[in-house]
Amino acid sequence: MATLQLRRVVKRFHETAVIHGVDLEAAEGEFVVFVGPSGCGKSTLLRMICGLEEVSEGDILIDGVRVNEVPPARRGLAMVFQSYALYPHMSVYQNLSFGLENLRLPRAEIDAKVREAARMLRLDQFLERRPTALSGGQRQRVAIGRAIVREPRIFLFDEPLSNLDAELRVQMRGEIAQLHHRLGTNMIYVTHDQVEAMTMADKIVVLRAGRIEQVGAPLELYNAPANQFVAGFIGSPRMNFLEGPLTAVDGSIGVVVEGIGTIRTDASGEGVTEGARVTLGIRPEHVALGRCGCNDVSFDVAQSEQLGNTTTLFFASPGFAVQVAGQVPARRGEAMSLNLPPDRCHVFDADGKALPRQSKGAAA
Amino acid sequence: MTRLLAMLTARRGRGHLHWTDWASYLHLLIGLLLMFGPVLWLVLSSFKSEAGLVEFPPRLLPYEQARVSVEGYQQPLALFRITAGDMKGRELAEVRRIGLQAQMVDPANPREIIRIPAQDRERVMRLHFALENYGDLTGRFAFGTYLWNSVFITAMATLITLLVNSMAAFALSKYRFSGRDAVFVTILATLMIPPTIILVPNFFIASALGLVNSPWGVIWPGVATPTGVFLLRQYMLTIPDELIDAARMDHASEWRIYWRIVLPLSAPALAVLAIFSVMWRWNEFLWPMIVLNRSETFTLQLALNSFQGELTTSWNYLLAMTVLTLLPVTAIFLLLQRYITQGIASAGVK
Secondary structure, three states: OOOEEEEEEEEEEOOEEEEEEEEEEEOOOOEEEEEOOOOOOHHHHHHHHHOOOOOOEEEEEEOOEEOOOOOHHHHOEEEEOOOOOOOOOOOHHHHHHHHHHHOOOOHHHHHHHHHHHHHHOOOHHHOOOOHHHOOHHHHHHHHHHHHHOOOOOEEEEEOOOOOOOHHHHHHHHHHHHHHHHHHOOEEEEEEOOHHHHHHHOOEEEEEEOOEEEEEEOHHHHHHOOOEHHHHHHOOOOOOEEEEEEEEEEOOEEEEEEOOOEEEEOOEOOOOOOOOOEEEEEEOHHHOEEOOOOOOEEEEEEEEEEEOOOEEEEEEOOOOEEEEEEOOOOOOOOOEEEEEOOHHHOEEEOOOOEEOOEOOHHHOO | OHHHHHHHOOOOOOOOOOHHHHHHHHHHHHHHHHHHHHHHHHHHHOOOOHHHHOOOOOOOOOEEEOEEOOOOOOOOEEEEEEOOOOOOOOEEEEEEEEOOEEEEEEOOEEEEEEEEEHHHEEEOEEEOOOOHHHHHHHHHOOHHHHHHHHHHHHHHHHHHHHHHHHHHHHHHHHOOOOOHHHHHHHHHHHHHOOOOOOHHHHHHHHHHOOOOOOHHHHHHHHOOOHHHHHHHHHHHHOOOHHHHHHHHHOOOOHHHHHHHHHHHHOHHHHHHHHHHHHHHHHHOOHHHHHHOOOHHHOOHHHHHHHHEOOOOEOHHHHHHHHHHHHHHHHHHHHHHHHHHHHHHHHHHHO
16 A cells, blocks of 8 residues: 655656656555556656656655655566566466565565465466466466565556457456455556546546646546547547537527537536637437437438447538447438437537536536 | 488379479488588598508598418518419418519418519408597597697687677667667677787787686687677567566566576577587687697697698598597587577567
């Protein structure tokens, strides 16, 4: 159990900054997920925390102690690498014990710890095997085991599931979440997969181009994205965006979308002038079928994906997706009536920042 | 064994020999003769006696004139078969030759001297392996000393070469520091300097360090090889950096990372360099000749050279020693070649 703090952390490679002053706090036992598109600096940030990359500016504190100059091994962290980084010439047992041998622990103690970790991860019968003789999931567990035996204050995971197939990924996701419950240790987990982020995290940190876009609990990010990037990044299928000038409608604001008309929302118009270009966002699963007398629209179906439990409809003009529960028969070219519930609409200003909602209770 | 046989008798045609079978077996046969012929000749010649070596026309197998001991004569006498005259078909021993006549004796009847014209007889040859060529090496020459010198220099130099070159390669492949590429290019650039150019300066240094006539004088100057550094660095670049990061997280010191992670994983490249180094060192001639002047410090190659005297050369001993000199390198190659193929295979298959 530990706390982690990043204070205005900057990373530069040859004058080019890749991390631009990141501030972050992780409370004891928290599961924090860094998520973002590739190249956003999430792995670099993780490597800075564990000490494999130097910090150009700012401070990293673990349990309130500055660790910028502390070598990786002495920070009390353990890392699970994307490629697992198992030592190919050592058996599973040696892979697990290598770190403890380096600490010069007594042999009996090493043995006990290795066997305990192996039992916990169901690796008992593979201890004498080489990593090459293991399946992907087993290798993954060895990599986690190597982190566990060191009893770190914080676990760091660098896209640990990206090399696994879909089914194993779901399974390992569950195992890591369970492990977190059992050990109660802080975990920092880097991924580009928003499903992993949403399912595992206590707190998600969305990064883009070396900056934090938003920090929050998974549903917070889903329900109240702070900006257009987070809105588009979290949620699948992607949120629909429609652009147009802002207009005032009955005390709240609306967006005039070309070819569709005015869409009413319950965002407040504070700080924005009428006529400013804004972006309206609504999630595909929040669009309702049929008419309700408010924000009614009608689009021609371009494509439909029937998954049985849900149906996703795509419309070509404007580029728009709708996801509804159940099975909805839809033919290509057929006109479909939809309505966009105002309380589900997000409005982003020209800089992509979300406009606050008028009444807090409306959002669900 | 059956697999070896299957490989040796493999053919394309079913039940008959396709023309490609003829072509490939002919090709292989020529290759075998070209590669193995000289070695075979060397080995067979090394079993010939001094007289057998200079015989014309030369024979492949070590033949020698048969000799018999005859009662009344101290030395064994050379046997001849008579080809003409009364005694045709008989085998007689030569006592002495006077001009065109030879005094012969029948081994069965040693008292009677028979005169035979020298052209009416031919020598009786028999297969004889002159093992004394090898046997004498240890007694008459300090072969053991030369062998030990060579083995010591080769083994020590190879060990140090592997250690030094792999350390340089580790730093050049896994550390990021300014000037790294410049250092690497400089190391490679030394390949362009022929060793003969720096022979004299090298000798001055060796002499100043008191290494003349010491095996270390042969070992030290050649331990850092640009080829070795290059070979190992290129291989180590393929070791994922994440492994080294992982080891660093595992509290491993830099030396431990090198010793426990990088070295074992570079084993195939190390095996290749070991073979090269053994061959270089074992066959090295020019530098040892300059550094080592006293015969008790000679390596095998120098000893071989000293066998070629100004007036006479003992070819039989020279050949025997050459064969013995070839053996260790061949053995090492056979031993390590498995690792080379393994290395290539594992690198190719991921």
